[in-house]
Amino acid sequence: MIYDVNSADEGLYYCNVSNKYGINRATNRLQVFKPTYFVRIPTPKRLILEAGETAEVFCEAVADPRLPIKYQWTINGKILTESQYYEILPDRLRFRSVRGRHSGIIDCAAITDVDVKLASMQLIVKDVPAHPVVEAAHCSERKATIKWVAASDHGDSIKKYIVEMFTDFKKNEWEVINEEVNVNKENFEVDITLTPWVNYTFRVVAVNSHGRSDMKIDGQPKEDWLTCQTRPSFPYTNPSGVKGEGTEPDNLVISWKPLDRYYWNAPNMQYLVRYKLDEPIHGWTEFLVEDSLANFTIIRDQPTFRKYLIQVQSVNSVGPSIVEPEIHYGWSGEDVPDESPRDFRIDTQINITTINFTWNPVDSNTVNGHFIINSFHAVTNYSAHIRTRNKRLRSAPSHPVSFAMPEGPPGKVHNLRVYSVGSTAILLQWDAPLQPNGRIRGYFISFQNDKNETEETYVIHRQKYYLHEKSEPDTGYKVTVWAETRAGEGPTTLRPVRTWPARIPDAPIFRVKNITLDSFVVEWLPNNHSVWKMPGAAFFVNYTAESSNTWHQSEIIYLPNTEILLRNLKEDQKYFIQGIAKDGSRQSESVFLPIKTLNRDYANRLKEDSLRSAAWFIAVLGVLGIGLFTICLTFCCGNKNRQEKFAVRRKEIEIGHQQDNEEEKQFLEYQYGFKN
Numbered sequence: 001m002i003y004d005v006n007s008a009d010e011g012l013y014y015c016n017v018s019n020k021y022g023i024n025r026a027t028n029r030l031q032v033f034k035p036t037y038f039v040r041i042p043t044p045k046r047l048i049l050e051a052g053e054t055a056e057v058f059c060e061a062v063a064d065p066r067l068p069i070k071y072q073w074t075i076n077g078k079i080l081t082e083s084q085y086y087e088i089l090p091d092r093l094r095f096r097s098v099r100g101r102h103s104g105i106i107d108c109a110a111i112t113d114v115d116v117k118l119a120s121m122q123l124i125v126k127d128v129p130a131h132p133v134v135e136a137a138h139c140s141e142r143k144a145t146i147k148w149v150a151a152s153d154h155g156d157s158i159k160k161y162i163v164e165m166f167t168d169f170k171k172n173e174w175e176v177i178n179e180e181v182n183v184n185k186e187n188f189e190v191d192i193t194l195t196p197w198v199n200y201t202f203r204v205v206a207v208n209s210h211g212r213s214d215m216k217i218d219g220q221p222k223e224d225w226l227t228c229q230t231r232p233s234f235p236y237t238n239p240s241g242v243k244g245e246g247t248e249p250d251n252l253v254i255s256w257k258p259l260d261r262y263y264w265n266a267p268n269m270q271y272l273v274r275y276k277l278d279e280p281i282h283g284w285t286e287f288l289v290e291d292s293l294a295n296f297t298i299i300r301d302q303p304t305f306r307k308y309l310i311q312v313q314s315v316n317s318v319g320p321s322i323v324e325p326e327i328h329y330g331w332s333g334e335d336v337p338d339e340s341p342r343d344f345r346i347d348t349q350i351n352i353t354t355i356n357f358t359w360n361p362v363d364s365n366t367v368n369g370h371f372i373i374n375s376f377h378a379v380t381n382y383s384a385h386i387r388t389r390n391k392r393l394r395s396a397p398s399h400p401v402s403f404a405m406p407e408g409p410p411g412k413v414h415n416l417r418v419y420s421v422g423s424t425a426i427l428l429q430w431d432a433p434l435q436p437n438g439r440i441r442g443y444f445i446s447f448q449n450d451k452n453e454t455e456e457t458y459v460i461h462r463q464k465y466y467l468h469e470k471s472e473p474d475t476g477y478k479v480t481v482w483a484e485t486r487a488g489e490g491p492t493t494l495r496p497v498r499t500w501p502a503r504i505p506d507a508p509i510f511r512v513k514n515i516t517l518d519s520f521v522v523e524w525l526p527n528n529h530s531v532w533k534m535p536g537a538a539f540f541v542n543y544t545a546e547s548s549n550t551w552h553q554s555e556i557i558y559l560p561n562t563e564i565l566l567r568n569l570k571e572d573q574k575y576f577i578q579g580i581a582k583d584g585s586r587q588s589e590s591v592f593l594p595i596k597t598l599n600r601d602y603a604n605r606l607k608e609d610s611l612r613s614a615a616w617f618i619a620v621l622g623v624l625g626i627g628l629f630t631i632c633l634t635f636c637c638g639n640k641n642r643q644e645k646f647a648v649r650r651k652e653i654e655i656g657h658q659q660d661n662e663e664e665k666q667f668l669e670y671q672y673g674f675k676n
Contacts, residue, residue, distance in 0.1 A: 002030075005030075005032055006032060007032050009030060009032055010030055010031060010032050011029070011030060012027055012028070012029050012030075013027070013028050013029070013030055014026070014027050015027075015028075033063075033064035033066060033067055033112075033114050034063070034064040035115060036061050036062065036063040036064075036067075036069065036110055036112055036114075036115050036116075036117045037061060037062055037117065038059070038060065038061045038062075038110065038117060038119055039060050039061065039062055040058045040059060040060040040091070041058075041059060041108070041119035041121075042057035042058065042059055042093075042106060042108055042119055042120070042121040043057065043058075043121070044121070045120075045121050045122065046121070046122045046124065047121060047122070047123050047124065048124045048126065048155065049095070049098060049123070049124070049125050049126070050125070050126050050127075051098070051099050051100060051125055051126060051127035051128075051154075051210065052097050052098075052099070053095075053097075053098070053125075054094070054095060054096050054097060054098075055094075055095050056089075056092050056093065056094040056095065057092060057093055057095075057106070057108075057121065058091055058092045059071060059073075059091065059092065059093070059108035059110070059119060060091045061110035061117055063110070063112045064112070064114070067112040067113055067114060068112065068113070069110055069111065069112050070110075070111050071090075071091075071108060071109065071110060071111070072108075072109040072111060073086075073088060073093050073106065073107070073108055073109075074106070074107045074109070075102070075104045075105065075106055075107075075123070076104040076105055077105075077107075080093070084096065084097070085097065085098050085099075085102060093106070093108070095123070098123075098125050099125060099127050099217060100125050100126070100127025100128060100129070100130065100152070100154030100155065100210075101125075101127075101130065101154070101221075102123065102125055103123055103124050103125045103152075103154055103155060104122075104123060105120055105121075105122055105123075106120065106121050106122070106123050107119070107120050108120075124154075124155040125154060125155060126154060126155040126156045126210060127154040127155070127156070127210055128154065128206075128208065128210045128211040128212060128213055128215045128217070129151045129152060129153050129154055129156075129158050129206035129207070129208050129212075129213040130151045130152040130154060130206070130213060130221075131151060131206070131213050131214075131221060131223040131224065132148040132149065132150070132151040132161065132188075132204045132205075132206050132213065132224075133148060133149040133151070133224070134146070134147070134148040134203075134204050134224040134226060135147040135148065135149075136226065137202060137226040137227070137228050139194070139200075139228035139229070139230070140194075141194070141196060141230055141231050141233065142193065142194055142196075142230075142476075142498060143191055143192065143193060143194060143498075144191070144192045144194055144200065144202065144228045145189060145190070145191050145192075146163055146178075146189070146190050146191075146192060146202055146204065146226065147187070147188065147189045148161070148187075148188050148204045149186060149187060149188075150183070150185070150186050150187070150188070151206040151213060153206075153208060154208075154210075156208040156209055156210050157183075157208060158183050158206050158207065158208050159181070159183070159207050159208055159209070160179055160180060160181045160183065160207050161179070161180040161183065161188060161204055161205065161206055161207070162176055162178070162179055162180075162204070162205045162207060162212075163176075163177055163178035163179075163180070163190055163192070163202060163203075163204055163205075164176055164177065164202070164203055164204075164205060165177050165192070165200055165201060165202045165203075166200075166201050167198050167199060167200055167201070167262060168198070168199040169198070169260075169261045169262050174203075177192055178190045178192065178533070181509065182506075182507055182509060182590075184591060188204075190533065191500070191533070191534075193498070194228065194230050195230065195236075195262060195263065195265065196230050196231060196232055196233035196265040196266065197230060197231065197232040197233065197264060197265050197266045197267070198229075198230050198262065199227065199228075199229050200227065200228040200229070200230070201225055201226070201227050202225065202226040202227075202228070203223055203224070203225050203226070204224075205223075232265060232266035232267070232316070232317065232318050233265045233266060233318055234265060234266075234316070234318050234319050234320065234321060234322050235259070235263065235264065235265050235266075235269075235314035235315070235316055235320070235321035235322070235323075236263065236265060236321065236322060236323065236496055237259070237263055237314065237321060237323060238312060238313050238314050238321050238323055238325045238326070239256035239257055239258060239259055239271060239312050239314065240256070240257045241255070241256055241257040242254070242255070242256045242310060242311075242312050242325075242326070242328045243255050243256075243328065243330060244275070244308055244310045244328065244329070244330015244331065245330055245331060246302070246305075246331060246332040246333025246334065247298075247333055248333045249304045249305075249332075249333045249334065249335035249368075250300060250301055250302055250303075250304065250332070250333065251298055251299060251300050251301075251302055251332065251333050252275065252298075252299045252302050252308060252330065252331075252332045252333070253296055253297075253298050253299075254273055254275065254296065254297055254299065254310055254312065254330065255295055255296035256271070256295060256296070256312045257295065258271075258292065258293055258294065258295050259314055264292075264314075264316055265316055265318070266316035266317045266318045267316065267317050268292070268316055268317040269292040269314065269315075269316050270288050270289060270290050270291075270292065270314075270315045270316070271288070271289040271294065271312055271313070271314065271315065272286060272287075272288055272289075272311075272312070272313040272314075272315050272320060273286065273287055273288075273289055273297055273310075273311075273312055274286040274310070274311040274312075274313070274325075275299065275308050275309065275310050275311075275330075276308065276309050277303075277306055277307070277308055277309075278306075278307040278308060278309050278329070279306075288315065302332045302333075303332060304332060304333065304334070304335045304368050305331060305332055305333065305334050305335065305368045305369055306331070306332050307329060307330075307331055308329070308330045308331065308332065309327050309328075309329065310327070310328045310329070310330050311325040311326070311327055311328070312325055313325040322478075322496075323478075323494055323496075326491060331370075334368055334369035334370070335368040335369070336368065337362065337366055337367045337368050337369070338366035338367075338368060339362045339363065339366040340362070341359040341360060341361065341362055342359065342360045342362070343358075343359055343360045344357065344358075344359040345357070345358055345359070346358075376405045377405060377437075378405050378406065378407055378408045378436075378437035378438050378487075379404075379405065379406070379407045379437070379438045379439065380404070380405050381402070381403075381404045382402070382403055382404070382405065383400045383401070383402045384400065384401050384402075384403070385397035385398045385399070385400045385401065386398045406487070407437065407438030407439070407485055407486055407487045408437040408438060408485070408487045408488075409437060409484075409485060409487050409488040409489060409490050410433045410435065410436050410437050410438065410440060410483040410484065410485050410489075410490035411433040411434060411435035411436070411437065411483075411490055411491070412433060412482070412483075412490060412491050412492075412493045413430045413431065413432070413433055413443065413481050413482065413483055413490075413493050414430065414431040414432065414433055414434050415430060415431045416428070416429075416430040416481055416493045416495055417429045417430070417495075418479045418495040418497045419497070419527075419532045420497050420498060420499050420500055420532075420534075421526065421532070421534065421535055421536060421537055421559060421583075422469075422499070422500060422505055422534060422535075422536050422537050422583030422584065423471075423473035423474070423499055423500045423501060423502045423503065423534075423583055423584070423586075424469055424470065424471045424472070424473060424499065424537075424583065424584050425467060425468065425469045425471065425499075425536070425537035425559075425583060425584075426447070426467075426468045426471050426477065426479065426497055426499065427465070427466075427467050427468075427537075427559045427560065428445065428465060428466045428467075428468070428479060428481065429464065429465045429560060430443075430464055430465075430481055430493075431464060432461075432464065432483070433483050433490060436483070436485070437485060437487070437490075438485035438486065438487055439461075439485060439486070440461040440483050440484070440485060441460075441461055441484050441485060441486065442458055442459055442460045442461050442483075442484060443458065443459050443461070443463075443464075443481055443482065443483050443484075444456065444457075444458055444480075444481070444482050444483075444484065444489065445457050445458070445459065445466050445468075445479070445480070445481050446478075446479070446480040446481075446492075447468060447471070447477050447478075447479055448477065448478045448480075449471075449472065449475050449476065449477050450475055450476045450477075455470070465560050467537060467558055467559050467560075469537055469584070471499045472499065473499055473500065473501055473502040474498070474499060474500065474501040474502070475498065475499050476496065476497070476498045477496070477497050477498070477499070478494055478495075478496055479494065479495050479496075479497055480492045480493065480494045481493055500534045502586075503534075503586070504583070504586045504587065504588045505534050505535055505536030505581040505582070505583040505586065505587070505588050506533050506534050506535055506536075506581065506588065507581070507588050507589065507590050507591075508524060508526075508535065508536070508539055508579040508580065508581040508588065508589075508590050509524075509525045509526075509579075509590070510522055510523060510524045510525055510539075510541075510579045510590065510593075511523050511525065512577070512593065512595050515595065515596075515597060515598060516597070516598060517571045517572075517597060517598050517599075517600060518567065518568060518569045518570070518571060518597060519565060519566060519567045519568075519569055519597075520565075520566055520569070520595060520597065521563055521564070521565050521566075522541050522554070522563070522564045522565075522566065522577065522579070523562055523563050524539045524557070524562040524563070524564075524579065525562070526539070526559060526562065534583070535559075535581055536581035536582050536583040536586075536587070536588070537558060537559055537582065537583055537584075538556050538557065538558045538559075538581070538582040538583075539556070539557055539562075539564075539579065539580065539581055539582065540553060540554050540555065540556040540557065540564070540579075540580055540582075541553075541554045541564060541566070541577050541578060541579050541580065542554075542577070542578045542580065543566065543575050543576065543577045543578070544575065544576055545570065545573055545574070545575055546573070546574040546575065546576065546594075554566060556582070569597050570597065571597055571598070571599060571600060572596070572597060572598070572599035572600075573596065573597050574594060574595070574596045575594070575595050575596070575597070576592045576593070576594055576595075577592065577593045577594075577595055578590055578591075578592050578593070579593075
């Protein structure tokens with residue numbers, strides 16, 4: 001064994017062996033070479049380029065003069081060859097128009113027959129993110145679960161992930177259905193509500209400040225698309241815009257807006273039309289319209305101008321819709337009135353060209369059409385009068401008649417929104433009816449689950465929201481809301497919804513605003529940029545000062561409330577805040593957010609700047625006001641002078657002091673229209 005070999009150890013080495021049969025010798029030569037070393041290595045150790053840029057790095061080594069040397073470049077362990085992106089020269093590697101996918105560890109290997117030396121650097125190409133790695137979608141009849149792994153950000157932090165979809169009804173028309181802004185994790189999962197009998201295609205797109213991962217780039221790997229196909233089911237909704245109005249004296253035309261194919265839920269969409277005279281002795285008549293795209297039907301041989309009750313219900317190959325269709329009112333066609341005005345006579349002959357006529361009014365039941373004033377509002381006082389009108393003018397009004405319209409049942413609640421915010425919580429929000437027809441006293445709310453079990457509650461008129469926290473996990477509900485006045489209850493509005501499976505809520509998203517010396521407001525963002533997921537029903541924050549080990553808990557707020565005011569904080573103090581979302585007994589926590597209260601000097605500067613800006617604004621308004629006043633005053637004075645001149649001139653003409661000048665006379669004749 002030779003330790004610490006150097007050039008002095010070169011030479012021939014012999015090994016002699018012997019036994020009783022003789023002697024043998026083995027010979028070998030030892031050559032000692034100088035170690036290879038770099039004289040130029042790739043620099044800098046961390047090279048950052050923008051997408052499409054060109055750069056080069058050097059690599060040069062010295063070996064023993066007796067040994068040949070060659071260079072080999074690799075990226076992430078893979079050998080590089082000449083391409084449109086890499087140019088390999090004897091002592092350098094040139095990058096040409098590289099993209100984010102070319103980021104990685106670059107190794108330069110100096111190779112001889114005796115040793116190998118490596119020099120490494122990191123190449124970062126700032127570009128759009130790589131495609132997220134998406135797992136196969138888990139699809140059921142009403143829900144799809146999309147999972148993916150965080151994408152490579154290519155040197156520019158990912159701001160959000162977007163889940164998009166299109167259906168076979170609108171191919172390649174991508175629609176955003178979810179946005180994930182909590183990107184500080186490795187694995188992601190979202191649940192998407194589906195509709196029956198639809199072929200869905202999903203994708204996940206990563207976004208940073210350079211753009212979207214689905215940007216068309218030469219050589220970019222193809223993004224992963226996921227597909228789901230849901231089974232057929234009953235329709236969940238009925239046609240809208242239902243009307244009934246006759247076009248002939250003996251018909252009734254019922255029209256509606258056909259359902260979009262996305263809401264058919266099964267093939268063979270048809271419409272069940274039902275109608276009846278709004279009279280106690282008549283029953284319902286119904287028939288199917290088999291054309292899926294039809295938007296009206298004509299019912300003949302009907303009595304003239306009679307009131308009807310009308311319903312239109314969706315029916316597909318599975319069956320009728322799960323929602324009872326609303327009842328609408330319509331009228332059969334109008335006809336020529338049965339009676340003419342009677343006792344039509346001359347009342348007074350005014351002169352040789354004018355006569356007053358008079359007649360008796362007809363019975364409104366003989367008009368065979370709409371002969372009423374029907375634009376009044378409930379619970380409103382009115383005053384009416386009548387005038388006589390001739391070809392050009394109207395008379396003075398008659399003595400007014402005063403009357404009041406009574407209170408009536410309200411119309412439907414407006415803009416009802418229903419969200420499943422947890423496994424046991426459903427949030428409702430709505431607006432008052434567009435036609436209250438009186439003073440709204442309150443709202444009835446009904447929840448009916450898949451087992452046809454119904455729970456009903458009531459809220460007063462000031463409350464236009466309700467948080468139901470007694471729902472069952474992963475269960476479908478029909479949620480109904482309707483208003484009432486003293487005159488009765490209005491029509492119902494129904495929305496279907498399904499609660500989430502039993503799991504912890506999503507990590508809460510929140511922001512801090514209105515920061516002062518000793519307080520700030522924490523705003524919970526449960527809908528995450530208008531995309532409702534599973535935020536939970538309640539929210540609170542834990543917070544502590546940077547220099548303290550004591551944590552404090554805020555009040556707990558429940559949806560739809562989203563703001564918490566933290567008071568009695570210390571001036572110019574850094575705090576750490578953690579948001580907690582709750583769904584029943586389950587809860588999830590956010591990452592810690594550092595926030596610092598204002599210091600007094602900074603607050604005073606802000607106040608001074610605000611006052612200075614306000615003073616400047618007032619001064620500008622004052623200057624503008626003075627300018628406008630001056631212009632108006634000048635105009636008024638000039639106009640007055642012109643009027644005085646014209647008045648004097650007219651006076652002179654009247655008393656005969658005008659000049660006896662033919663040209664002047666012609667001008668006056670033109671101006672005032674007189675001749676001698």
